[in-house]
Amino acid sequence: MAEQHPVGFQWVIEAKERGATVMHVDPRYTRTSAMADLHVPLRAGSDIAFLGAVINHILENGREFREYVRTYTNARMIVKQEFRDTEELDGLFSGWQPGDGTYEPGSWGLEGGDPPAEDWELEHPRCVFQILKRHYARYTPELVERVCGVPPASFLQIAETLCRNSGRERTSAICYAVGWTHHTTGVQIIRAAAIIQLLLGNIGRPGGGILALRGHANIQGSTDIPTLYDMLPGYIPMPHPECGDDLDCFVGQSGPNAGVWGSLKSYTVSLLKAWWGDAATKENGFCIGHLPRIDGDHSHYAMTQRMIDGLTKGFIVMGQNPAVGSANGAMQRKALAKLDWLVVRDTNEIETAAFWYDTPQTETGEHRPEDIGTEVFFLPAAAHTEKAGTFTNTQRLLQWRHQAVEPPQDARSELWFTYHLMRRIRDKLADSGEERDRPIRDLTWDYPVHGPHDEPDGEAVLREINGRRADGEFVTKSQELAPDGSTTCGSWIHAGIYADGVNQSARRKPASEQNWVAAEWGWAWPGNRRILYNRASADPEGRPWSERKRYVWWSEEKQAWQSLGDEIDFPPGKAPDHVPGDDDTTGMEALRGDAPFILHPDGLGWLYVPSGLADGPLPTHYEPHESPFANSVYAQDRSPTRETFHTADNPYNPSGGEAGAGTFPFVLTTYRLTEHHTAGGMSRSVPHLAELQPELFCEVSPQLAAERGLEHGGWATIATARAAIEARVLVTERIQPLHVAGRTAHQIGLPYHFGRRGLVTGDSANDLLPIVLDLNTHINEFKAATCDIRPGRRPRGPALLAYVEEYRRRAGVSS
Amino acid sequence: MTFTVRTYGPDQKPRQGFFTDTSICIGCKACEVACKEWNQVPVQIGGFTGKSYDNTEALGANTWRHVAFIEQRKEMTFADGLVEHAALEQLAAQTGLQTYQEGDGLRWLMASDVCKHCTHAACLDVCPTGALFRTEFDTVVVQDDICNGCGYCVPACPFGVLDQRKDDGRVWKCTLCYDRLKDDMQPACAQACPTDSIQFGELDDLRDRAEQRLAQLTDAGAEKAQLYLADEDDGVGGAHAFFLLLDEPEVYGLPPDPVDVTRNLRTTWSSAAVAAVGLGVGLAVAVFGGRR
Amino acid sequence: MSPANAAAGTRADAGASYYGQPIIKSPVWTAEIPAYFFFGGLAGASAGLAYLSGEGPLARRAWATALAGIAVSAPLLIADLGVPTRFLHMLRMVKVTSPMSVGTWILTGFGAATTGAAAHALTGRLPRTGAACRPAAALLGLPLSTYTGALLAQTSVPVWHEARRHLPVVFAAGAALSAGAAATALTSPEHAAAARRLTMMGAVAELASVHVMERRLGELGEPYRGGQAATFKRLADGLVAAGAVTVAASGRRSRPAAIAGASAVLAGAACERYSIFRAGFQSAADPKYVVGPQRARIAAGKSRGASRKAADTSS
DSSP: OTTTOHHHHHHHHHHHHTTOOOEEEOSSOOTTGGGSSEEEOOOTTOHHHHHHHHHHHHHHTTOSOHHHHHHHBGGGBBBOTTOOOTTTTTTOOTTEETTTTEEOGGGGSBOOTTTTOBOTTSOSTTBHHHHHHHHTTTOOHHHHHHHHOOOHHHHHHHHHHHHHTOSSSOOOOEEEOHHHHSSTTHHHHHHHHHHHHHHTTOTTSTTOSEEEOOSSTTHHHHHHTTOSTTEEGGGEEOOOGGGTTOHHHHHHHHSOSBSGGGGHHHHHHHHHHHHHGGGOOTTTGGGGGGSOOOOSOOSHHHHHHHHHTTOOOEEEEESOOHHHHSSSHHHHHHHHHHOSEEEEEESSOOTTTTTTTSSHHHHHTSSOGGGOOOEEEEEEBOOGGGSOEEEEOTTSEEEEEOOOSOOOTTOBOHHHHHHHHHHHHHHHTTTOOOGGGHHHHTSOOOOOEETTTTEEOHHHHHHHHHOBOTTSOBOOSGGGOOTTSSOBOSOGGGTTTTGGGOOGGGOBOOGGGSOTTOTTBSEETTTTOSSTTGGGGBOTTSOBSOSTTOOEEEETTTTEEEESSSOOSSOTTOOTTOOOOTTOOSBGGGSOTTOOOTTSTTOOBOSSOOSSOSSOSSOOOOBOSSOSSOOSSOSOOBOTTOEEOOSTTSOOOOOTTSTTGGGSOEEEEEEOOTTSOTTSTTTTTSHHHHTTSOSOEEEEOHHHHHHHTOOTTSEEEEEOSSOEEEEEEEEOTTSOOEEETTEEEOEEEEEOOOOSSSSSOOOOGGGGOOOEEETTTTEEOOSOEEEEEEESOOOOTHHHHHHHHHHHHHHTOOO | OOOOOOOOGGGOOOOEEEEEEGGGOOOOOHHHHHHHHHHTOOOOOOOOOOSTTOSSOSOBTTBSEEEEEEEEEOOOSSOHHHHHHHHHHHHHHOSOOOOHHHHTSEEEEEEEEEOOOBSSOHHHHHOSSSOEEEOTTSOEEEOTTTOOOOOTHHHHOTTOOOEEOTTTOSEEOOOOSHHHHHTTOOOHHHHHOTTOSEEEEEHHHHHHHHHHHHHHHHHTTOTTOEEESOOTTSTTSOBSEEEEESSOGGGGTOOSSOOOGGGGHHHHHHHHHHHHHHHHHHHHHHHHSSOO | OOOGGGGOOSSGGGTOOSTTOOSSOOOOOOTHHHHHHHHHHHHHHHHHHHHHTOSSHHHHHHHHHHHHHHHHHHHHHHHHSSSGGGGGGGGGOOOTTOHHHHHHHHHHHHHHHHHHHHHHHHHSOOHHHHHHHHHHHHHHHHHHHHHHHHHHHTSSOHHHHTTTTTHHHHHHHHHHHHHHHHHHHHSOGGGOHHHHHHHHHHHHHHHHHHHHHHHHHGGGGGGGGSHHHHHHHHHHHHHHHHHHHHHHHHTTTOHHHHHHHHHHHHHHHHHHHHHHHHHHHHHHHOHHHHHHHHHHHHHTTOOOOSEEETTOOOO
8 A cells, every 4th residue: 555555645644653553464565664563465366365354263163243233134044055166066056057157146146035035043054144154164274374384473463452452442454455356356355344344343434444545646536437348337237138128127127226236217207317317207207218328348458369360450549558457468469469459548658659660579570560550549648637537546435637748739638638529529420410429429428528638527527517407507426316317427326526606625614724524625426425334334323333433423412423524325314213114115215224234235244245346245255367376266267257368369378187287387476666657658758756776686494595596686587378578586585485386476466567668678577477267357368377487587579488388398388 | 062043033834744654654656656747756677576575665856755674583482382371361351352463473564765854964064065955844955056066965874865866967855745844734745644644743743643653653663663763862862754654764765873074073073183284294394304 | 696685683792784885974075185185284284394394406396296296186176076176165154174175175274375485486586475475385284184184084884983093194194195206206405405305204104104093993993904905905004114115215316216205105105095995895894894983882871862762861
């Protein structure tokens, strides 16, 4: 966190000053570790084993926050008879379909019924609590030592401290970053932390929770109002073809009836009205048919393969650098070379824009510029100080940023580009009578522009995002949205960001003028809620769990919830003892007064996920796709649902017990440095940053250096089946060899920021990595792979191809 | 011995400076970047040094803030088998943990170094053009329109702060953002530092804060924690930029007992005078001492 | 390169340093400076020699030497400046804490006086100017020859600062030595007796004072025992000794011998300046020369207390 969120990390230090204990679990000792009370190194990719053992420690020793768990989680729910756990199927859950490579999740469901089958004593053998216990029974400190390389004493320090610091009087928080996300089991790793925090009663309470530290300054905004192919703003799913133009079918398929999502129709209709205005009517399903349909997987790597297959002809790249930032760089660049046209917008000519003449492939001769038919348009982009708009921080906080200067010459913002591109397309289609052009022509594309470059008014967009009621006033909360077309709202989770005609995200009331909740600095979604699920900060009767941790509470006298200053994440007037009537089956009415997790239809925190995840209801330890070790816990070696791309462009290192695995005997993990920014486009081009970390280097332990003859300050070549790169060598004790499964596990760390363009250059670490994805998110496993390392610089030109080919031959990998 | 003459009269401002609490430095180098950006300090792209994460290496004409990184392995203070016992014992006492520094053996010191703006500044004392002067804030600044690059200040500084810019000929160093101070703003580095490792303010306030912090850290078990250049009667009269260190100064590349050489000026001039007289006598003896 | 952890030992007394990097900065001065030391000292002592010698060939040669020496010195100094066009900025003030400031004024005064004195001595004209300038030049020539030692001493370079009692003496001896040798070479032997005496006295003083300085420096004197400083010191010692002996033995009888001996002495004096100059760089480059004595001071309870732990009772 100190490396990547140095400004946010000041609050960790502040907490430490006030007596908090900071524990850091990471394969490497980083700048975060330097500030922590304890650093525990573990093997990259073994996190579920570690977290599962924490869960087991809690359950075996009765350390769970019983009252919280009974009432606020689905611990008491009874699971269907047909369900089989990984303990019974040696690493698989019931419902596995080997031909498909997916699960049929029907057997995971809850028994249900009306009332739903549950055991408040948490003793029924098929209740979630007992299933959880059985699932993690073998996740002992000894297992952690064997799988993760963590000594039991270190593990116990962490587990015990977490337990002792949770409960009524104290809460603990877990912060994680892409070291968890970037795995084939990424979602499940995070789920394991969620289970821990639910068991310890830390969710929805001050000082508790899970903080997802995102990968760059506005990626939260980029998923909220998404640049993801399968999402609409506010995490409404993109429609699929099955429902055609039937709005109610879409709503029925896309969300549960109960809880906050029970109002999905209101959110959807308001969005459609914002986009298509008067053209969206009740009769035409509010233009639901105008939305594109998902007909397959169009996530980044699937799209890369489509480009290689000639199925995707054009590509617009804005603020991204897949030639360096995505896995298997050679495959990325091969895809770019197959396009008909490519548009890159950036502040300088990044590697993706220069792919046609300056890449490792042009160096080896695999690509020749004269053979590449892609027409490349490189357009200058405005920098972040040259445009206005919001950044959404990692804790859902939006802060408006003002434009400081005009962008130079032809550089323009994304807003300008997107707005004027669509405007020109609409102009060209003005006279079209074609039905397929209706969605474009019907858009309310009427943002005012200002300034010397006709920059669209960002606040006008923000106002549209906020939405308006039928009377023309700004929506103040998402509960005001209606399913009848009388309201507009560009993103239901942001409803209220322009309440009262004020840009709430631009508020900057100083800390000295408000309490620590700081509700008047910026604006957090949804509805300026700073702590989500904060109903859980009070007990089932509505009293704070302790005076020390008071946050929201029920006032009998006022018959309403009160808070310290945050918005209450619960219907304000719903009493703690409220039980829904028989007719209250939809929306928020269906939830009890003691069910804080209002985004779930049952209002409960899900220890066990009965539906919605592709790879199982409970996190299970699987080895990373590329690992020097076989799974010693189950016969099922790796995540059964992980997405692999078995093509000639994406050869995998043999793993675990497979023949040839010894060719790549070391664990490879990538990481970041404070001095650089993601793929380096914004930092390697800036002199004052470039000089701070001017060269790619790898971090190795003194023991590995001795074993492989690596010289500190010298060069090393790191190889996988995909590529070989060179890096300077930093021998450091911050990387420790770990004792895993009876032998030594060496880990090699590489920052991934470098590429061939800019003031400082270097080989790209992601060129080494294969494409293998978490099926839930299509996110690549960047953080755990295998490799070999040898002293010296890599070969150049065609000799490099031969070098990699020799590795493939030794590993038995076909190319 | 000080030859500082206070001439500012009513324009004299309270003494201001930096307290750099290295115990909360996260090595982010925002200070280095902010300083360079604000002061338009030229870029110097060297290469990978292998000195942990320090590729800047030292203060100089083009580096006015420098973050040092020191990776240390400390001896374990008890046998492995006792770790668990001791840890759990500690846990029994409070919910705190044994601090990493004592238990596990790895430590990474990070510290942002800067010109000390000494109370008795050797650089200022030896500057023959008056380019170096003491501001109304009591800081030490080089006037770049006066400096003729004689270079005397360079070896005079006991901390190795100043250096000559090669293509330019003059000597440059931290100005404690004199221009920002005049506008009641903090120096750029203090403003940028996310953890408030670099604290800017009036010297008396900073010294009080530093004392408290030293006590706090020492109580928490940091036996080597020390204040550096906080005291008025040290060899440079205390510095306007003083530090809280977690180990001995030389570990950070700082002199353990620096002195403003002007302290010994009397001895030096006496020697020069005596030698001059001696030369005169010797000349006389040579000329008149022989048989003519 | 040693590993990233080689920054420091865990105990300060184990000779810790920051990756072995120097603590102070090496001077930015180049060879013009030791050259100036040589020519300045030569000029300063020559003026004194000339003045005391009254009229006659020796005095005239000495005045000429003084003038030549100072004529070379000013350009040498100006050339060494980072911004040569700003050399007049030296005359903005007089600062007694700065030997360079004081020295600049001495140099300026000496230059003017020597010009006047030499003009009279060599042309016979301007008698009143000459009369005023001659004693002034002679007097100013004395501190001109020794302030340079003070200049080096008032830096943080350990081998220079810790020799602050010795450097002016060494430079004074060197000045005498150079003046005597120059006059010996330039004057016919029958008139050069004083010059020869000065050369021999200067040689003894130089060799002795350098030796004493090195001994008194102890460990800090290590640069004089290795590296460039040592090489030039040995050269200097040899040349000065051999040259002085030659002058002493044969200088009266043989002009060629006198010239040869004097030349050797002059070369030796120049080498000595350069040795001291290089020693400074060697001393600045190794942090142990800075840390060692300071740690010793702290251990002996004689430090001023730059560093204070909570446990220290001294404030």
